[in-house]
């Protein structure tokens with residue numbers, strides 16, 4: 315990926331400060347493997363300020379959404395889910411992600427008439443729109459190309475409504491209702507107004523999707539200024555990835571408590587729309603459990619919804635010569651019967667079972683050739699397995715396989731695979747996962763309430779923020795990030811790479827194509843931590859302020875000295891403009907000819923992206939570039 319902003323370029327390359335002035339050490343700043351570094355930038359001050367506050371987790375799912383909350387002050391760290399929803403006296407841990415509008419003519423405004431269970435149960439009439447699966451609009455492929463990579467089609471929206479409007483409308487309804495329920499339970503409105511709200515997003519989403527989600531949540535009023543002078547109120551909205559939230563929940567499971575520090579586990583969050591996988595490593599002591607993300611995430615649209623769509627395609631193909639059974643109402647009835655019942659119970663032992671579905675229309679009731687038997691469509695379990703389940707489940711298995719391959723061998727392999735998400739309740743999926751991975755992974759487990767693992771983890775993350783513990787506060791550098799630079803030539807360079815030795819503009823003999831490690835693969839870093847390295851640039855004149863920093867990455871565990879030495883590849887070029895630095899401006903002003911300027915560049919590895927930043931001597935950021943987005 316090409317960097318987006320411009321801060322360094324070197325007429326003769328960059329050097330470490332000491333190297334440029336000719337002193338001895340040329341050792342680049344490398345964080346050794348496994349070594350933990352104390353955070354330079356952390357949200358510490360913020361954490362102290364919010365001690366004792368309420369945390370609300372929101373899981374906005376493709377098919378179902380939920381709200382959980384917890385407070386260290388009056389709930390003793392316990393997490394509770396909202397269980398009752400408008401439109402039903404029964405309790406449900408989540409509510410359908412569905413909203414209904416009334417819009418009599420395309421030019422009139424679409425008015426929300428129902429959401430959740432009530433919207434899902436609505437029978438459509440002229441002028442009504444029932445919108446589901448709208449989370450898929452924020453998928454990176456849809457945002458880039460306007461269409462889904464998979465076979466699902468995007469829902470029709472009322473005229474004049476953009477996807478983000480529908481997300482905002484739904485979140486507004488969900489939030490308004492959740493506020494009432496939470497206030498009922500904790501009895502304090504003030505706590506809620508100052509609550510941390512943690513919103514989860516799929517691992518595969520890029521920055522654009524996350525930003526849209528943030529905008530929608532703020533428009534929905536999920537966070538707002540709680541009092542005069544509350545300038546940081548937007549920061550109370552946190553966005554974390556779904557597998558990260560699930561990992562936090564999983565860390566409370568007894569299966570995982572058998573793991574030892576430094577062991578790794580993979581989370582597979584199989585939901586309605588997406589399946590996300592991510593790898594984590596336990597660090598620190600069990601008494602103060604901490605998990606670090608291994609910066610290796612994979613996701614795809616391979617959720618349980620795609621089983622429903624494949625079932626519909628199968629029905630259409632079986633009944634292609636009986637169009638009377640293929641009108642919208644008939645297809646809906648078939649899909650409904652399958653998705654609400656047979657799909658949920660389908661297992662690997664069902665090959666010889668015959669699944670029977672009532673036809674909605676009574677005409678053209680019998681044709682045993684295609685499975686029509688006196689008004690029922692009969693489909694053998696083996697066909698459902700082959701055409702409906704197996705292609706989707708195989709995609710999930712492939713995703714897990716890709717994830718396992720991403721975990722570096724230095725991490726003693728993966729000790730546990732944790733299945734979460736509604737789809738993880740599928741016996742068929744779980745059996746296939748066991749069949750495929752049990753020889754390689756000692757523990758394969760799923761929490762009891764798989765569908766709310768993400769939700770509960772999100773609320774717990776908020777409590778972690780408050781109490782300052784047991785969250786995914788660290789990341790493990792997925793590979794080495796390296797800067798190409800020029801360093802004063804040593805005897806070793808003269809012997810090893812005589813062709814790289816040149817005399818630079820300042821008359822110093824330097825070795826070109828040397829590597830300066832900003833961070834080594836496997837280093838455990840605090841999220842958002844800046845890893846600073848000091849460099850200097852030789853400028854010929856006050857106009858000569860820009861240089862191009864060439865960034866390399868390496869998947870190898872070895873540390874290399876030269877660009878041509880090992881398996882390293884160029885990641886991007888970062889054009890850095892030093893004129894934003896006060897120290898550069900001062901040096902340029904007083905210089906009569908050429909001059910040297912020292913400066914700090916820092917690398918920041920977050921769970922979703924790797925950034926480069928240009929810093930003043932005081933640590934203030936004056937330029938940045940995105941090096942890459944991690945995940946897929």
Ligand SMILES: Nc1ncnc2c1ncn2[C@@H]1O[C@H](COP(=O)(O)OP(=O)(O)OP(=O)(O)O)[C@@H](O)[C@H]1O
Pocket residue numbers: 374375376377378379408449556584585586587588589617618619653657658659734735736737738739740741765
């Ligand atoms: N036993 C089961 N077998 C297969 N699918 C199941 C089973 N139980 C629930 N599901 C499916 O799980 C999905 C709901 O799971 P979940 O609530 O985790 O998804 P979501 O959060 O809406 O989606 P996503 O996280 O992908 O955005 C539904 O599609 C439901 O049909």
Ligand SMILES: [Mg+2]
Pocket residue numbers: 373374375376556585586735768
């Ligand atoms: Mg989900």
